Amino acid sequence: RVLAHRVAYLIATSYKPWQILAVTFTNKAAGEMRERIAGLIGEEAAREATIGTFHSICARILRRDGTSIGLSRSFTIYDRADQVALMRTLLRRLDLDEKRFSPAGLLAWIGQRKDEMADVATATRQASNYYDETAARVYKAYQEQLVEDDAADFDDLLMHVVVLFEQHPDVLAKYQTRWQQILVDEYQDTNRAQYLICRHLAAKHKNLAVVGDDDQSIYSWRGADLRNILDFETDYPKAKVVKLEQNYRSTQTILDAAHAVVSRNAGRKDKRLWTDRGAGNAITLFDAYNEYEEAEFVARQ
Numbered sequence: 227r228v229l230a231h232r233v234a235y236l237i238a239t240s241y242k243p244w245q246i247l248a249v250t251f252t253n254k255a256a257g258e259m260r261e262r263i264a265g266l267i268g269e270e271a272a273r274e275a276t277i278g279t280f281h282s283i284c285a286r287i288l289r290r291d292g293t294s295i296g297l298s299r300s301f302t303i304y305d306r307a308d309q310v311a312l313m314r315t316l317l318r319r320l321d322l323d324e325k326r327f328s329p330a331g332l333l334a335w336i337g338q339r340k341d342e343m344a345d346v347a348t349a350t351r352q353a354s355n356y357y358d359e360t361a362a363r364v365y366k367a368y369q370e371q372l373v374e375d376d377a378a379d380f381d382d383l384l385m386h387v388v389v390l391f392e393q394h395p396d397v398l399a400k401y402q403t404r405w406q407q408i409l410v411d412e413y414q415d416t417n418r419a420q421y422l423i424c425r426h427l428a429a430k431h432k433n434l435a436v437v438g439d440d441d442q443s444i445y446s447w448r449g450a451d452l453r454n455i456l457d458f459e460t461d462y463p464k465a466k467v468v469k470l471e472q473n474y475r476s477t478q479t480i481l482d483a484a485h486a487v488v489s490r491n492a493g494r495k496d497k498r499l500w501t502d503r504g505a506g507n508a509i510t511l512f513d514a515y516n517e518y519e520e521a522e523f524v525a526r527q
Contacts, residue, residue, distance in 0.1 A: 228437050228470070229409045230262035233275065236407055237267050243274035245404065247427070250411040251279060259411070276405065280420050284383040287390070287401070294394045295386060302377040309333055309379055316367050327360060335361045336368060340381035341417040341449030343388060384419035391426045402430040413438030413458075417449035425461070434462065437470075440495050441488050456493055473499045477506025 229248055237243055248263070250256050256278050264272035276283065289299055304312065313329035335358075339349045346369055350362040372378060378386060391398040408428050410416070413436035416424070428434035438455045446452065459465050473481055481499045488494070514520035 227262065229411055229435070230259060230266060232409060232435055233263050233407075234266035237271060241407055243267065243271040244276075245406040246275045246409070247283070247405040247407070248275065248277045248409045248411075249280055249283060249424075251415055253279060253282075255279075255411065256282070280423065281380055281383050284387040284423070287387050288378070288383065291390060291394075291397045291400075292386065294397060295390050296373070297378065297386065298376050300376075302375065303383070304372070304377050304379045308377075312368065312371060313364075316364060316371065320364065320367060322360065322364070327357075327364070332361055332364050336365050337379075337381045338449055339365065340385045341419060343385060343418050343422065381419075384417075384423065388419055388422045388426070391423070398426055399430075401427060406431045407433045408435070410434070410436045411438075414440050414443040414452060414455045415445050415450045416454045417451055421451065421454045432462065432464070440493075441491070441497075452493065456495065469497050471497055471499050473501045474503075476501060477503050479506045479509060483509055 233246055233248060236246060248259060250259055260272055260277045263275065263277065278286075285303060288297055288301070292301065293299065302308075310329045310333070313332055314324070317324050317327060317329065317332075344352065346362065346366045349365055350359075353359040353362045372382065391401075405427055408424060410424060415438075424434060424436075436455070436458065440452060440455050443450060443452045443455075459467065476484075476499075478501055481501060485498055512520075512523050514523060
């Protein structure tokens with residue numbers, strides 16, 4: 227809602243729809259954002275704005291300009307099944323035991339390195355034990371095969387765009403000139419690569435608006451870096467912070483209890499949610515013997 231109304235306001239006051247980039251994390255959220263924006267500014271104007279996920283927007287950039295870093299315009303994007311099939315082939319080729327080095331585990335390891343913008347050389351240098359050394363070897367073979375197949379996986383879409391922007395300033399300048407307002411939803415879930423994409427695109431006009439809640443950051447296991455939102459004012463000293471503290475779902479008792487827990491977190495922005503829905507019922511504490519008793523209590527309630 228916040229980003230949709232901001233887009234409408236920007237277009238009503240000074241910007242053209244094609245100068246706006248609005249980014250979120252899931253296709254569902256992107257579709258909802260597009261619907262809300264279309265409801266405010268009309269279908270035609272909404273079509274001119276660039277609205278989508280990080281991955282879909284990066285795929286579009288690479289289709290157009292990826293030739294600068296060795297990708298053809300018709301490169302293949304490998305989905306999960308493609309990745310697993312490729313990994314199994316590589317494990318056989320490298321004579322590694324699939325029980326000890328599972329395809330899923332190795333793909334997670336490689337994905338984490340890509341989220342952190344660590345290429346094969348960096349990952350090899352950082353390897354500190356046998357598993358990491360072996361995984362780095364697999365990473366090297368995996369990337370070489372992707373190049374040979376003219377393919378990219380989902381993590382590559384982000385990593386390749388960062389490399390493209392850093393190695394080809396003329397390409398970056400083209401997108402900076404076009405997208406003069408950048409808006410990002412769920413900013414607490416951004417990883418290193420997504421942070422760098424936003425930073426590069428916003429470097430010229432410094433018009434970056436992000437919505438996020440550090441208390442809702444639950445994807446660190448998937449590469450999300452909480453520092454991106456906690457250090458935002460350090461990165462952009464002229465940033466204006468607006469706290470959205472009114473809650474529309476819960477009663478004040480629930481919000482106070484949640485605050486009593488989350489306020490003890492180290493490294494969070496100070497905020498306290500309130501509601502006009504009244505205090506509501508007192509909280510009941512049920513101490514279950516095990517997960518089955520807990521489930522039974524929940525079902526009974």
